[in-house]
Amino acid sequence: MNSIWHIIVTAIPQIALAGLKYTIPIAIVSFIIGLILAVLTALVKLSPRHGWFSILKAIAYFYVWLFRSTPLLVQLFIVYFGLPYLKIKGVFPNGIQLDPWTAGIMTFSLNTGAYCAETIRASILSIPEGQWEAAYSIGMTKPQVLRRIILPQAARVSLPPLSNSFISLVKDTSLAASITIIEMFEVSQQIAAENYQPLVMYTLVAALYAILCSILSWLQGYLEKRSSRYIKTAN
Amino acid sequence: MIKLEHVNKTFGDHQALIDINTEFKEQQTTVIVGPSGSGKSTLLRSLNLLERPESGRYTFNDQLIDFTKPLSSKDILTLRRKTGMVFQGYNLFPHLTVVKNVMEGPVQVLKQTPAVAKKTALELLTKVGLADKAEAYPSQLSGGQQQRVAIARSLAMNPEYILLDEPTSALDPELEAGVLRVLLELAQEKDSMIIVTHNLEFARSVADKILFVEAGKILFDGTPAEFFKQPTQRIADFLAAMTFTTISDKANN
Numbered sequence: 260m261n262s263i264w265h266i267i268v269t270a271i272p273q274i275a276l277a278g279l280k281y282t283i284p285i286a287i288v289s290f291i292i293g294l295i296l297a298v299l300t301a302l303v304k305l306s307p308r309h310g311w312f313s314i315l316k317a318i319a320y321f322y323v324w325l326f327r328s329t330p331l332l333v334q335l336f337i338v339y340f341g342l343p344y345l346k347i348k349g350v351f352p353n354g355i356q357l358d359p360w361t362a363g364i365m366t367f368s369l370n371t372g373a374y375c376a377e378t379i380r381a382s383i384l385s386i387p388e389g390q391w392e393a394a395y396s397i398g399m400t401k402p403q404v405l406r407r408i409i410l411p412q413a414a415r416v417s418l419p420p421l422s423n424s425f426i427s428l429v430k431d432t433s434l435a436a437s438i439t440i441i442e443m444f445e446v447s448q449q450i451a452a453e454n455y456q457p458l459v460m461y462t463l464v465a466a467l468y469a470i471l472c473s474i475l476s477w478l479q480g481y482l483e484k485r486s487s488r489y490i491k492t493a494n
Numbered sequence: 495m496i497k498l499e500h501v502n503k504t505f506g507d508h509q510a511l512i513d514i515n516t517e518f519k520e521q522q523t524t525v526i527v528g529p530s531g532s533g534k535s536t537l538l539r540s541l542n543l544l545e546r547p548e549s550g551r552y553t554f555n556d557q558l559i560d561f562t563k564p565l566s567s568k569d570i571l572t573l574r575r576k577t578g579m580v581f582q583g584y585n586l587f588p589h590l591t592v593v594k595n596v597m598e599g600p601v602q603v604l605k606q607t608p609a610v611a612k613k614t615a616l617e618l619l620t621k622v623g624l625a626d627k628a629e630a631y632p633s634q635l636s637g638g639q640q641q642r643v644a645i646a647r648s649l650a651m652n653p654e655y656i657l658l659d660e661p662t663s664a665l666d667p668e669l670e671a672g673v674l675r676v677l678l679e680l681a682q683e684k685d686s687m688i689i690v691t692h693n694l695e696f697a698r699s700v701a702d703k704i705l706f707v708e709a710g711k712i713l714f715d716g717t718p719a720e721f722f723k724q725p726t727q728r729i730a731d732f733l734a735a736m737t738f739t740t741i742s743d744k745a746n747n
Contacts, residue, residue, distance in 0.1 A: 387585075389583055390585060390587065392544055392579075392585060393579070393586070393587070393644075393647075394587075394598075395544065396542055396544065396574060396581075396648070397578075397598065397599030397647065397648070397651055398571055398574045398575040398599060398603040398604075398651065399599070399603055403602055407602060408587055415589070489590075489632075489633060490588070490633060491633040491634070
């Protein structure tokens, strides 16, 4: 029993360090880029179909479809292991070679962006038409209405589903182990390979993910409370 | 002066407005009445271009809009700045405090400094009797209070005309009174108002002019005196249907 405690106690700092160096930064950076992509995609999908917006709309629909219809692990493999073989004369004569960081963040951003785009689109649609009309009636332009009136309210509505996406993303970064990023799960695999304690190591890393996600759940609760100050609720 | 000439508006195959011709003079209160679905709200909403008629001409002082041509966003914005709108469902911005609701247009659209806008906003809130609610959120107010904030919000833009779309229809009678009192005061101050309402008593006491709209057409365009004293058969029927006394009379017969 003593030896298992020893294994755990020595493994925790190593895994936690990997979390601080890779898991958390990858998740945060990817989610921020993903959110920006998501807002843009949602706005394009909601825009009226005319002029060159039709082309943007087609791209937005294709993007969301593509990333929601294929497994994240496969997307990572295509970007990291596949793109080096995409050789285009004049443009990429040697294929597209991305370092693991870039490949990982790109794929995670695009993937979470596709899901969050639908969340944001739905939350914009959930804001009553009367809010648009009231804002238009005081002479606001469409960008002003969006920025000042609609998006702040949509942000509140989208907080719970966006938190879902972020928590999923934090756990999904474990897939980055497959493209040579030494994040939490990869470190636990390496240690397990040395000490032959896979049950202990994988349970330990699961617990660390759970702690991380619990903190995020708590943060979600706090943000929900803060952003709902203006709402009258039953509780 | 607002002038509409030969204005038509359809929703799908339903013709909501049919050859509308009328004028709304400055410093006058015009009341638009008519049965539900008659097109009176569509008429009002066309005046600040929340609805776009397909044909006709719309003159607002020196600004001319030909509905058969595409509208430029500049035309739309200038016109909306000159008209204030009050909705049946108030449509206050729930995430902003009362005073910020009133300041939003002046700061964002008229580019006033927040300090200047706040001063005006507080004066307007005092006018509608809600200075003490300045820092409250709309959800903490009653319907009548919310509607009075909405009136202050539209006044803050210093509009040339205030358009009110059934401003008291969603309110209980005791809350309605507070809103009507504010509107009465505005009418006495000679603000230019166009009000869609079901409240005939109110129409009788504030209107300089009454429009009776039915099935997309203006069937009456004149003074309250003419409207109530020499109604056509159709208007008499409408007035009767709107008044409880006639219903109880019929029951007694």
